Amino acid sequence: MIYSSELIKGTLKTIVLKLLADNKKMYGYEISQKVKELTLNKIQITEGALYPTLHALEDEGLVTVETEFIGKRVRKYYSLSSSGKSKTKEKVNELADFMNTMKFLLDIKTKTA
Amino acid sequence: MIYSSELIKGTLKTIVLKLLADNKKMYGYEISQKVKELTLNKIQITEGALYPTLHALEDEGLVTVETEFIGKRVRKYYSLSSSGKSKTKEKVNELADFMNTMKFLLDIKTKTA
DNA sequence: ATTAATGCATAAGATTATTATGTATATTTG
DNA sequence: CAAATATACATAATAATCTTATGCATTAAT
Numbered sequence: 638m639i640y641s642s643e644l645i646k647g648t649l650k651t652i653v654l655k656l657l658a659d660n661k662k663m664y665g666y667e668i669s670q671k672v673k674e675l676t677l678n679k680i681q682i683t684e685g686a687l688y689p690t691l692h693a694l695e696d697e698g699l700v701t702v703e704t705e706f707i708g709k710r711v712r713k714y715y716s717l718s719s720s721g722k723s724k725t726k727e728k729v730n731e732l733a734d735f736m737n738t739m740k741f742l743l744d745i746k747t748k749t750a
Numbered sequence: 751m752i753y754s755s756e757l758i759k760g761t762l763k764t765i766v767l768k769l770l771a772d773n774k775k776m777y778g779y780e781i782s783q784k785v786k787e788l789t790l791n792k793i794q795i796t797e798g799a800l801y802p803t804l805h806a807l808e809d810e811g812l813v814t815v816e817t818e819f820i821g822k823r824v825r826k827y828y829s830l831s832s833s834g835k836s837k838t839k840e841k842v843n844e845l846a847d848f849m850n851t852m853k854f855l856l857d858i859k860t861k862t863a
Numbered sequence: 864a865t866t867a868a869t870g871c872a873t874a875a876g877a878t879t880a881t882t883a884t885g886t887a888t889a890t891t892t893g
Numbered sequence: 894c895a896a897a898t899a900t901a902c903a904t905a906a907t908a909a910t911c912t913t914a915t916g917c918a919t920t921a922a923t
Contacts, residue, residue, distance in 0.1 A: 641760075648852065652855060666899095670900095676854075710888050711902065740849060783869095821919075
């Protein structure tokens with residue numbers, strides 16, 4: 638099962654930031670594979686979503702970029718800036734709070750069958 | 751604190767369906783107030799989001815509508831159809847599953863501080 | 864009387880994803 | 894060794910879904 642795409646909306650940036658917080662330094666393709674792996678294929682980030690998101694994070698100053706060449710192939714490593722680190726905490730906390738609220742909403746009268 | 755709007759995206763339909771499942775019959779304004787109340791003002795559904803959503807649910811055959819007049823003011827009561835009931839279970843389960851996955855993603859290396 | 868609350872609706876704009884396409888190198892497999 | 898698959902980036906067109914703004918109208922509160 639892959640989650641319907643609407644659910645991912647709004648959480649992608651937070652996911653990317655959190656992965657960078659945990660792994661210090663990652664490149665785009667690596668991020669997409671890591672998410673796929675960690676979620677047992679339930680969340681698959683498309684390239685069309687991921688790369689624009691990384692560019693946006695860069696524009697906002699939340700990540701820094703280093704380009705590396707593996708042979709002739711390019712890799713762009715992303716790392717959190719200091720503002721990126723605090724932003725990550727904010728976003729993760731907000732999402733955790735949101736999930737608790739949603740859990741509460743969805744649990745009301747669970748016995749309604 | 752009000753959640754940043756991206757988070758609500760994708761969950762609104764599920765929230766509305768779940769409220770209808772728990773309350774049998776609700777009208778738009780009532781739904782918006784109930785969500786506000788239950789979430790301690792953290793989720794505030796705007797009218798521009800709610801009414802189109804209700805119309806979409808109706809178009810999809812997931813809810814049925816009864817119009818009532820309270821004095822001269824109109825109210826549109828929405829109820830789940832039978833397909834709406836099964837759809838609600840699906841959506842609620844999917845969202846619950848998604849939240850577990852997200853919780854797992856966000857909890858990795860919680861002690862990173 | 865004026866403001867706030869109730870109650871619906873929709874259009875313009877923004878955001879953010881999907882889908883499709885493009886380019887190129889490296890590895891695996893038949 | 895040729896073809897397919899995986900790696901690795903990028904972006905444009907399209908779709909979905911929300912915010913913001915606007916509109917109309919009734920009822921309650923100050």
